[in-house]
Amino acid sequence: MAYELLNGLSPSEVDQVLALGTRVTVPSGGSLFRLGDPADRLFLTERGRIRLTLPMLVRGREEDILIEEKLPGETVGWSALVPPYRFTLSATTPLETEVIALTREALCAFCDSSPAVGYKIGMNLAILVGQRLQLVQTMWLREMQRTIELKAAGVGEHR
């Protein structure tokens, strides 16, 4: 299994990092964390699938709308490493899913003791955050463009 957060680490370094974590199995339809929860752990997806959602009002009803899906090898919950350490999405499992939970405390202590490994993990984390930023920025711009086109066409305006 190749973990995106541990990209570039040697097999022994990967083993050392994974030894810090705890394997957690979440049943189908379960919840890993909810929006606003304190984020003290991040998760490496081992198997299954994780849905990242945000609440949205649809016809007056609050619904969890899918923002992103995470597959084996991908990282969930990097809010655990970024202040104010609160999850900004909800994570649920549409099928039985296994993750490796790494606490911030254990991971930071390991990175302090092994700065070379810590540097690689930090760079991988920067890539993850950067990719999310680029995706969200692009999606936001496309939605803005659509809104501008609708406004120009006068849709939804009352005269």
Added chain:
Amino acid sequence: MDMLLMGLCMTFIGLAVTAMAFVAATRPQSSTPAVQAELPAATVAPARFFSDSVAPPIPVQPLVPIEVLLYQIENHVRLEQAAAESFVAFPTQALLHRKTTSSFVN
């Protein structure tokens, strides 16, 4: 005889003027509002200075079941994410504004 006829004519004219003045003075006041009440009916059409076109009424679309709507939203997000990933991998203006087949916005 001429003087008598002239006096008679003057009397009739005076009587006619008096009668018209009386009728005018005793005409019911409600006739004026009745005329005013008709005025708004004549001004129903809105003033259009630059165009005679009228905005077409917005068609009322039947509500789709909430499950269908949620599926459309989820599908839309997936397509938008794929389009965004294409742009991030190879940023061009054409890819940035490439349309998707999402039924949610089309």
